[in-house]
Amino acid sequence: MRVVAVIGSSNSTEEEYQIAYEVGKELAKRGLAVVCGGRTGVMEAVCRGAKEEGGITIGIMPSYEGNEANPYVDIKINTGMGWNRNPIVVASGEMVIAIGGHWGTLSEIAYALILGKYIVGYKTHGIEGVDFARTKEEILGKVDEFFKTTAGN
Amino acid sequence: MRVVAVIGSSNSTEEEYQIAYEVGKELAKRGLAVVCGGRTGVMEAVCRGAKEEGGITIGIMPSYEGNEANPYVDIKINTGMGWNRNPIVVASGEMVIAIGGHWGTLSEIAYALILGKYIVGYKTHGIEGVDFARTKEEILGKVDEFFKTTAGN
Amino acid sequence: MRVVAVIGSSNSTEEEYQIAYEVGKELAKRGLAVVCGGRTGVMEAVCRGAKEEGGITIGIMPSYEGNEANPYVDIKINTGMGWNRNPIVVASGEMVIAIGGHWGTLSEIAYALILGKYIVGYKTHGIEGVDFARTKEEILGKVDEFFKTTAGN
């Protein structure tokens, strides 16, 4: 199964929520599973979109019980590690999409760069190494390009 | 999605491998996903059985890349944490099945007990709190009983 | 600095507390630092004993703030990882002393065995690979033997 990590704030703006939701739908249409931090905001939006198109959603949860998962998470990975779970989110995606985001997202961008992951960013931290997109279409164009290249199809 | 954690040695005996393989098939037939440590031995066997029946398999991997996953793992959760990933395996299952096993399995049994998980054991460490089964049928009877009780169906 | 990991229950018996306290004193007299889980019971006792003899005590704390540390911890390593910190405790000692203990201690014994650490046990889990002692004197005799051997003095 091919998996994309989607990161962003649990307190997203409406616009970020909408973009994440639509990105979730499009990832699911492409047969790509979503891994995220499993909570609210961007994480909820991308899971919600993915589920509406029959995709698979994985939440890397802060607690041991996973009760904080948003209702669109299929598979809860219960880490019990709080914010220390962040590197696991990005390590579990073949590539990373960052939408908006605060300090948690910054830590995930840093780990994605440490691990050599390709990162597409939308209105997120201005960190060198992130490939910025200005629209949903640009995000998805970069995703398609990435999977065309790495999968060889 | 309902998930069962299956733990056991990466160096399993043939008999443990066979039991784990058959347990994997039966879990998949019941619509239960499998989470495990993603490697060889019991972990490979249970994933292999589950995949043959169309189940979903999740591997909590030691490395950041997950290249050590057995070929029957669908979803690789790449932790980069080596053996420290063990509590995540058991925390991510609603219940735990232990088949054989060495010190890694002992650490997982301990964490399952810390977290209050129900554990069915087959030829594993003689730890108080583990509910021992002597056959594949007994293991599955206990699994069915657990899900009947907790799911209310 | 040479460091010994001391593990045991946060709900120790009075006798376990007393033994851990005296072991802490003796470790400090030998110039050995103590690393433990930083909480109550055996962990508190060993830190208290060590501090009374001018030793150094290190607590591997469950929280990000370390406010749960017992008052005899000098250095708080704040993990934010709850019980997942357990392997760090045993990995940070050259050898391990287990006094009494419940499931948390069992997980630490398992990790100590995974990591190939020498473990002296006192009224703890009956796990193969633990070297059992019946008195404080026996514990310390085994500690002295270990450091004589590994330090070459």
Added chain:
Amino acid sequence: MRVVAVIGSSNSTEEEYQIAYEVGKELAKRGLAVVCGGRTGVMEAVCRGAKEEGGITIGIMPSYEGNEANPYVDIKINTGMGWNRNPIVVASGEMVIAIGGHWGTLSEIAYALILGKYIVGYKTHGIEGVDFARTKEEILGKVDEFFKTTAGN
């Protein structure tokens, strides 16, 4: 014991190394222990400076064995968690000093901000929330101010 976390690249410039070395000396003179990632570059420099003034140095190590520690680390906390150890470094300091740095340092700055730590930065990532200093004297002035405020002396 009062502890300052010092973060920065394992591949530091000579100037960063020199600054970190002098900061290490000054922290030790103030009776402040140093916690860091335990490796080369800025981490080595700050430990080296601290040891020359009789300070205490703590390394949060990537491996289970800690053999990668620089020779100026007194206490090795062996995590076995690779880069996932980064949040532990900053959580274990009362405040954080960032000197230069690459993606690992960025992840630590992000975690310091998540955890609400005060961060002094010298030629490091231009992240909002970091209090920038341009000289060794400015770094130490900010450290003194911080401890005056939080310790009430």
